[in-house]
Amino acid sequence: MTKPAAMPWLLCVENLMMRFGGLTAVDHLSFNAERGQITAIIGPNGAGKTTVFNCITGFYRPTSGTILLTHPNGAEYRLDQLRGDHINRRAGVARTFQNVRLFAGMTVLENLLVAQHNRLMAASGFGIRALFGSGRYRRAEQEAIDRAKFWLDRIGLLARADDPAGALPYGAQRQLEIARAMCTEPILLCLDEPAAGLNPRETEDLGALLLQIRAEGCSLLLIEHDMKMVMQISDHIIVLDHGRKISDGPPAMVRADPKVISAYLGEGEDSEEQTELSLEQKA
């Protein structure tokens, strides 16, 4: 893949290093993600995928290295230095979690409104205008509700808008978490194993939703174990093993890479643990 002359990369990770005490979880990792694409990070368990995610979304501060995000308007954000909440608010990076993190005791609609907190807060004049019920705030709230309805309609949960999020079936919770992240209107959406625990039908729906999100201009960064989905929807795949990048390229190239095959199937001492992910799944 060659870099277009005019447009810089959306996300540029350089020499990223993350150590926990003596353990190096991510070791001099460099990769780029292009605007408007689905970039997948794959690798065996413990390869450091989620650690990379946590560095990008500000939950970990990397030991060294830089993570640079460039907006379409040219604004640049150093994600490795930005404060936790600014990653979403300023840089426009949203994420979902490996184990779903919804506000279980709040309704589906409330979950989506919390995601629009900053916009609503600004419209409410930090509470003052909303306290007196000003028209401007009411309009902003109606817009927020409309946006929430749009996403609920898209993931087919409009009828359950007033149910607590914790009462939804697992697959719906996963989709709601994506909708919630999208309600922050991000330019980069990071998904940590969105298909984990979904049945084939739900996985298919999820793939369609992700392609739709990409078509609307939001770039995606994806960690996934479901190779079928990864190969189908990704534009670009990065393979990690033991914190290092072992392969990087379009799906067809990665699939054929002998290093990837040996990382998944294992060689020598750790072969037995790794065989669970069979070749068949990869194809």
Next chain:
Amino acid sequence: MSAAFRDAFLSALVSLGLFGPIVGLQTVPAPGGLALRMRPVLVGVLVALVFFGRLLFLAFWQMRRAGGAKTFQPLLSAIEKAVPLRQTGRFVAPLLLLLALIWPFVVGRYYLDLGILVLTYVMLGWGLNVVVGLAGLLDLGYVAFYAVGAYSYALLAQFTGLGFWACLPISGLLAALWGITLGFPVLRLRGDYLAIVTLAFGEIIRIVLLNWVSLTGGPNGISGIPRPTLFGLSFSGDGPGTFAGFFHLEPSPIHRIVFLYYVILGLALLTNLVAIRLRRMPLGRAWEALREDEIASRSLGINITITKLTAFAVGACFGGFAGAFFATRQGFISPESFTFMESATVLAIVVLGGLGSQLGVALAAIVMIGGSELFREFADYRMLVFGLALVVMMAVRPRGLVATRRPSISLGAARAISAEMVAQGRG
């Protein structure tokens, strides 16, 4: 069956160990000092009560588990379904409000004073509910803000000569300021650690008040705190410029009490109104989101520190208002009024009422404060009954009187969310 007997026997043994010395031995004044009187019969009766009580309880338990559960439990949930919270709230809350409004005209002086006391705690409960119930931050030092409010008013009145109504907002603001000051260092702590630090903060404020004698008068407190006025009409004496004089009434001390009652009712309702409105606003939703999941909130771009600080500040502000009212009602304050016991009582009200529920907190304040006042004659057993009631309450309704959460916004008809779904917050 024999297991039940063994269980009951063990309970009786434990109660014998407890009641033996506590009830069985009584010191009575005797010539030349005190004499010890034995009361074996009373101990016997108590132990027997425990034995048979335990047996009955076990039998009841057995029944419930065997088949009774099928009739008993659905009955409870059926009642809750048939009378949903929204509807109960719709009837109970206006009824309570109406009762509160006419209270001064239907009761005597004693109950009027009791009403003022209960309403003070209702207000404190509603204030703390913002911090504990909505934002999920366990604050064991809420009395600190109550003290700051009370002392702010007392000192301002003493040094500047300003009246109650001018000092009230200042007291609230100062308390909020202290809330923020406390908040900054402690809000990175979570759960138990936050609780311990807030507890310490409450004690620090009290001990500073106790020892800063030149400013606060130390243990002697501050007396002669000015009473509130109604648009400049004072409630003492007769003649022009007084309430009685202006309205051509017979001067009576009850006028001031009634006025104080309505002042605290107004303040409490203001607290309620603000809390309810805040809950439906982005800020309130962010508080609840923090309680549910702090990490997810941060990933959505919510500034955790600011959001927690606002919860602390709003809660502290209402504590400060209540404190200023307390000072003006008593006319005298001393650090003794701001012990940990007060924090514990207010927290107990919030927990008993149901975290986050306005109506529940009001009911719990009535039961706890009103109840313990009414049983004042049985002073010795009051705490015993009180403790027992708390234990029973927590066993039967672990999430408080009103345990369901009402959504802050809904597309269709709002349905209450059961407590099992709602997180309690980890600080």
